[in-house]
Amino acid sequence: MTSLNISLPEALKNYVEGQVASGDWGTPSEFIRELIRQDKERRLGNLEQELIAAARGATLELSVADIRKKGLLTVLRERTRRR
Numbered sequence: 001m002t003s004l005n006i007s008l009p010e011a012l013k014n015y016v017e018g019q020v021a022s023g024d025w026g027t028p029s030e031f032i033r034e035l036i037r038q039d040k041e042r043r044l045g046n047l048e049q050e051l052i053a054a055a056r057g058a059t060l061e062l063s064v065a066d067i068r069k070k071g072l073l074t075v076l077r078e079r080t081r082r083r
Contacts, residue, residue, distance in 0.1 A: 006032075047073070050080045 008016070016028050025031040054060060054076060066075045 047077075050077060054080050 016031055019031050020028055060079050062075055
């Protein structure tokens with residue numbers, strides 16, 4: 001495992017320490033890792049819903065140049081947000 005140091009305002013530091021003190025997590029790192037996992041799952045779920053909505057919607061015409069420049073996921077997100 002590798003390390004990543006982050007800076008937090010005092011209020012957030014106190015919040016993290018309070019969560020650890022509650023006994024649900026053994027360390028601040030465990031708490032932060034769980035938050036990151038939850039965020040990743042949420043974002044993947046949102047992306048899945050966006051792709052399903054796009055698939056059910058009208059046919060999308062995507063520029064190959066846009067896909068190469070921005071990436072397929074970015075282009076799809078942009079198109080679904082315009083609706």
